Amino acid sequence: PAAPANSGPLTRPQPVSLGMNAPAGPPTWFVCGAAGAGLGPADSYDVVVRIAHPESVYDLDLYGGTTDPDEAAAILAEALVGDLADPHPGSDSRRSTTVLAQLLGPFKAVHGRFPSVPELRQLLDGAAGPLAALRKALTATGHESLLRELDARERQMGHPGDVGAVLADRIALLDRPAFAGFFDTSGQSRPFSLKALDHPVRVRIDLPERGHADASRILARLVLAQFTASVTVRDDRSLFACLLLDDATGVVTPEAVRAVQRLRSANAGVALTLRTLDDVPRPLRGPLLGATGCRMAFSGLTPWDGQDFAEVWGKEWTEARDVTDRQIIAETPAGKAFTVVRRVITGKAPTARAVTVRQVERERWSASELAHGVPAGHAVLSLTTVKGEHAPPLLVDLRGGPRV
Template identity: 50%
Template structure:
């Protein structure tokens, strides 16, 4: 029942020690005095459509929203006219109803009580009907909300308002966030937690453990024992970190939401989303998100960093694992946010990278590595490259029970006689030479030919066989501990820093390799209880056909990716449309090119709008008198009398045209459409990301 204090260890899977050197568990207290757990846990979170920040959200009444758009004087005039007509209808209506009663069902010599009861009843019924009919037409509730209610509120003293506020706060404080534990037989644990400062991360983590314990009553005593021993630190993340340094106050971990901004109150946005907080959560990120925008428009600061922060907090709460990829200088949070920081090219980096992703099948590992090594312009040779790599990786793994390092693999692909002879000898010792002799013979025949894919792969591997990467990709235990992507079933927080400035082409290969490994590992997980989140700050080099297909399959694997591009032109043309179809959420930032906006516009489609056409034609109606009058008016004013005809019709229009996306988006805003894993869709929203 108790959460394991260490991650799963495979053959070469590397996991962080309980506390990383760059982390300081005590750098921030578990909960600040300002955090009121009871109020936060009991705050209203009404059901809402995807993309709405539900903490404190208030649903909008469509009729009230429509009435709020009416100007003051037309509203008051209409309310007054309906009031006068309603009063007359009440006076004459009561008399009419009473006469009908007297004519039909009235008895002779009624008692005074019966007369009073009938009179009051008729007045009440007629008044209710009048108020309902004329109050609706005159929008009396809106007049009350705008004018009468504020006027009455000003008559209440400040002391009374303060007292009401204090009573409300005290009532909220009395709400018990640990009521479920008390009712489920863990009252001792609830009492222990009441005396401690518990943060939102602690609360969600302990509640997750409690839900797991309730699945089998046998585990409840173990839960109580753990909480009694450790209090709010019970079931802590293996790193013992319970908070992120410098986190922003825009997360609701109870729902896994991160608030990114405010949906604008404009006609293009659905009424339910207007003026509401805009948020992302695993239910939306599970369909993956593609964001496109030029540099400097806020993709990293207003999207990538908040989402990375949210995933790291959810990992500390035991509900997610996070892999964040970007340049070494990209602002994706400090190293203290992460358990594993992989920085190839940085001598101070603690961890290396497993080029094979800890794949159990050598052919699978070789295929993924071959796709990552080839540049975009050579993808046509991908099949022969995969075969060539498999012909050396498989025999090497059979002979040495490990995968070859960069230098060993480069020598085998380049056809160095000493390396091949050593491999043949090792296979003979292991008794596997007969099984792999055909692969080695074929590789030997290919050596020296102009179309030898081995030579091409060896040249590409030379980019990773540099002194700066010494020990970063070792497989024999002599270098840094290699991190393998297959540990996505544990709440890890991983940051991959790419050397884009010093080794740009190597950074592109590593980006493609890590993203491909994540997609492959996320879909192959047996335990999918944790949401596996991937954030790629620049995905232009990370996407190929296999990765795009894998992104679409992640919807059913409780995993998702946030992919950012400066422009779709960075991708091969054959990948652009499949990528748009693979992701469920699409986000356009200001300043995108019109050809990029065209794909967004086509993906978002059209909708029906009411179009009003006004036609003016010269007035030729009437007899001689009217014609003379029109001639006089024209002579005096210089204008011709005209008739006006208005035509209204429903027409299809693009939700957002390429021109609007390219030129009309204000700075700090974005247009985003969402699709939840359940299939629920939200049309494009104009969002202010600065709020």
């Protein structure tokens, strides 16, 4: 949905509503937003991850709790470069996944863990020392297949269009002093993984948006990628799981849209709030609105945003009444005399009214109505049940008043 500039009053009540109205008992939900966004007090959650805050009890697992290098590479590639458009170098997520897997696999085989952010940055930059040490360890342990992976990575370095440079630039955004104590892979911290979906848990993840906007967008994509990857492979799907993203700017990618489409069958959902649909690439707006079952357009929407909502909400048949007045032409002498007398008395020629009723197809909500006809404090909301039953878009009062 498209959200106003301050979406906290909308996002904050959703976890409470989920807890009270979940059809199969208490759900698992994750709330992710900027620090200070007003997403509820810390004591309302079981786990609070405050990234870049020195007093945070929990850390965030950069690799989503997986031990598979290929899976970890796919999740991390989506977070780092999933937002890049096709014309840009390194935008192919599959190539990015391959580059990361060529490094994560050998590193894990040698060290028994995935690299930390500084270690991964050095490997992507092609630092001679870390690569030579990794090669030596692989040779000593006889990992021939992983040596071939490392050889392929070294051959690609320096070639035009190598995605390693793009990945190194993006991971450098997380290799900052503010994040020095986070994303630890040595086992010395308390990393939280979004794989904790087998029991009811309430989690809030605070992103350091102030001063680290680009890093926050990477982390938001990381949270969404980890959630969708974990929730779709659960053995027990009886527990409903939901992720609330307070600001989905830069998060909607082609892979994210495909993942959202798979959530309903996994008994899971995601709520995305956007200040404007301009934050979503034009080719993805239609698929995104089509993949989401519930859509909400707030007051203050722009006409071009309203056009996208008008298209997805479609049209409906309605009754149109056309009223026409035609002048009566008298043909007989008596009729002509009556016409002259009536015109003298009323000052108007006599007319006959004709009413035509026909069925026409019109938009349920036009772009102009969405942009200029939604009062402040209201929104137009359409809902879809888990069984696929649709409710038409209705104007609702977000301030607790009756439905209009």
